[in-house]
Amino acid sequence: MDIVVVGAGYVGLVAAASFASLGCRVYCVENNENKLKQLETDTIDIYEDGLQELIQQGIRDGRLSFHPKLSDVLQSAQMIFLCLPTPSVKHGIADLSSLLHVCEELGAAIEQDTLVVVKSTVPAGTTARLERVIRDAAARHGRQVDFDIAMNPEFLRQGCAVQDFLHPHSVVIGARDNRAADRLARLYASCLHNPVIQIMSPVEAEMAKYASNYLLASRVSIINELANLCEAVGADIASVRNVVGLDPNIGNGFLNAGIGYGGSCFPKDIEALIKTANTYGLDVPIMRAVQSVNDRQKQRLVAHIIRRFGNDLAGYRFAVWGLAFKPGTDDMREAPSLDVIHALSALGASISAYDPAARRKAQMLLEGTSVEMAADKYEAVLHADALLILTEWEEFYEPDLAQLKERMRQPLIYDGRRVLKNAQCRTSRVELIQIGAGRDHD
Numbered sequence: 031m032d033i034v035v036v037g038a039g040y041v042g043l044v045a046a047a048s049f050a051s052l053g054c055r056v057y058c059v060e061n062n063e064n065k066l067k068q069l070e071t072d073t074i075d076i077y078e079d080g081l082q083e084l085i086q087q088g089i090r091d092g093r094l095s096f097h098p099k100l101s102d103v104l105q106s107a108q109m110i111f112l113c114l115p116t117p118s119v120k121h122g123i124a125d126l127s128s129l130l131h132v133c134e135e136l137g138a139a140i141e142q143d144t145l146v147v148v149k150s151t152v153p154a155g156t157t158a159r160l161e162r163v164i165r166d167a168a169a170r171h172g173r174q175v176d177f178d179i180a181m182n183p184e185f186l187r188q189g190c191a192v193q194d195f196l197h198p199h200s201v202v203i204g205a206r207d208n209r210a211a212d213r214l215a216r217l218y219a220s221c222l223h224n225p226v227i228q229i230m231s232p233v234e235a236e237m238a239k240y241a242s243n244y245l246l247a248s249r250v251s252i253i254n255e256l257a258n259l260c261e262a263v264g265a266d267i268a269s270v271r272n273v274v275g276l277d278p279n280i281g282n283g284f285l286n287a288g289i290g291y292g293g294s295c296f297p298k299d300i301e302a303l304i305k306t307a308n309t310y311g312l313d314v315p316i317m318r319a320v321q322s323v324n325d326r327q328k329q330r331l332v333a334h335i336i337r338r339f340g341n342d343l344a345g346y347r348f349a350v351w352g353l354a355f356k357p358g359t360d361d362m363r364e365a366p367s368l369d370v371i372h373a374l375s376a377l378g379a380s381i382s383a384y385d386p387a388a389r390r391k392a393q394m395l396l397e398g399t400s401v402e403m404a405a406d407k408y409e410a411v412l413h414a415d416a417l418l419i420l421t422e423w424e425e426f427y428e429p430d431l432a433q434l435k436e437r438m439r440q441p442l443i444y445d446g447r448r449v450l451k452n453a454q455c456r457t458s459r460v461e462l463i464q465i466g467a468g469r470d471h472d
């Protein structure tokens with residue numbers, strides 16, 4: 031099967047490299063010149079386990095290539111996957127401009143029998159709108175083509191994106207007619223191992239994607255609210271979570287308390303869902319609460335620090351371990367670390383930060399703050415009044431506490447991701463303040 035993937039970002043690159051590894055011939059289109067230059071020399075600007083190797087393999091095998099223009103490769107494909115960004119703009123509306131632009135281009139050149147597949151996360155009704163855009167553009171160019179369109183939302187998680195793509199929990203296909211659904215279902219059935227394929231209408235597929243991110247994000251906000259209550263009553267949310275997580279009706283996924291969710295999707299998708307609801311005249315108080323609990327949670331550690339050090343942090347130095355919005359990625363989009371660092375920096379603190387993957391992307395976003403980037407985790411803690419753990423990278427789980435004590439002004443750790451063991455810190459006489467751990471729990 032020959033396919034085109036438009037957009038070489040987190041989803042597009044993973045989709046392109048994975049389809050190539052599954053035997054497809056993939057033409058990947060990207061309009062960012064710098065990205066494209068890098069890709070032509072086999073390198074990517076994304077930290078994602080196994081992705082670089084998969085791309086190199088695809089290029090070596092002659093199954094994967096990168097191109098600046100859709101029109102150059104359109105004739106080569108029977109399917110076109112749109113993996114374009116849909117960021118939040120103007121009070122949470124999803125920005126569909128890239129998709130609309132590419133669909134205009136498609137209308138001018140699309141061939142008979144092509145299947146257009148929308149992989150981007152898009153608000154209810156967008157797939158139908160994109161279909162109209164392609165049809166109208168084709169008509170304006172005097173062409174009457176009969177193409178298919180399907181909505182095929184992506185459920186991968188960054189950090190294990192390739193594995194998620196190759197072994198999805200389900201493949202969702204939203205299509206108006208059987209022909210489009212069957213074509214896409216046949217592709218997945220031919221290259222994945224026993225995929226669970228669910229066929230529905232495009233608007234149901236669009237809603238299923240938002241519903242999934244909303245429910246996951248709401249679990250994070252619920253556990254964080256409970257964690258704050260545990261802190262107040264002297265309980266540990268970790269014990270509480272272990273109990274509720276064993277109830278099969280609850281399950282233990284997405285119940286890690288911390289400093290809130292971030293990333294390119296949860297924040298923008300919940301905004302977009304609220305916006306859609308409002309457009310239909312619906313108020314959605316639970317969705318709004320999920321969002322506002324998360325906004326507050328990102329300031330939770332800062333509140334602890336102010337309680338201890340006061341409002342004026344000039345002269346204090348804080349070390350930060352972890353900047354990316356989650357481990358396993360260099361993605362800094364909506365990372366809670368940004369909120370924490372901006373708040374501390376605004377109060378006059380100096381900050382030394384370390385992240386195994388996100389240093390370069392973080393540096394660009396933190397220009398103008400008082401942050402210095404450290405080369406490793408022990409350099410970061412030098413002369414620090416406290417250490418803040420903001421992303422749960424594996425290398426933070428068992429630090430050399432003796433070395434920390436030697437380097438820091440005082441052995442104080444704010445653990446925003448429940449990475450450290452209380453007993454270990456107690457033995458080493460390191461003070462540990464953890465999200466969701468009340469002072470009386472031990």
Ligand SMILES: NC(=O)C1=CN([C@@H]2O[C@H](COP(=O)(O)OP(=O)(O)OC[C@H]3O[C@@H](n4cnc5c(N)ncnc54)[C@H](O)[C@@H]3O)[C@@H](O)[C@H]2O)C=CC1
Nearest residue numbers: 037038039040041060061062113114115116128150151184
């Ligand atoms: N990042 C993730 O983990 C997931 C993202 N999604 C959804 O997938 C979509 C894409 O997300 P990401 O890959 O994270 O975005 P991204 O921003 O990483 O990638 C989008 C790529 O498209 C390129 N692009 C923009 N306009 C273009 C055009 N006209 N022609 C060619 N290339 C163009 C950009 O330069 C960029 O490289 C979004 O709707 C997102 O909500 C869905 C599931 C997971």
Ligand SMILES: O=C(O)[C@H]1O[C@H](OP(=O)(O)OP(=O)(O)OC[C@H]2O[C@@H](n3ccc(=O)[nH]c3=O)[C@H](O)[C@@H]2O)[C@H](O)[C@@H](O)[C@@H]1O
Nearest residue numbers: 184185186187188284285286288290291292293295355356
């Ligand atoms: O649409 C998307 O982009 C994707 O969004 C999330 O994936 P991702 O953003 O890669 O990361 P998650 O592992 O879901 O974590 C999101 C945020 O929630 C936080 N989180 C997650 C789980 C948890 O228990 N506690 C918690 O605070 C993480 O630290 C992170 O900041 C979903 O898990 C994917 O199913 C979805 O495809």
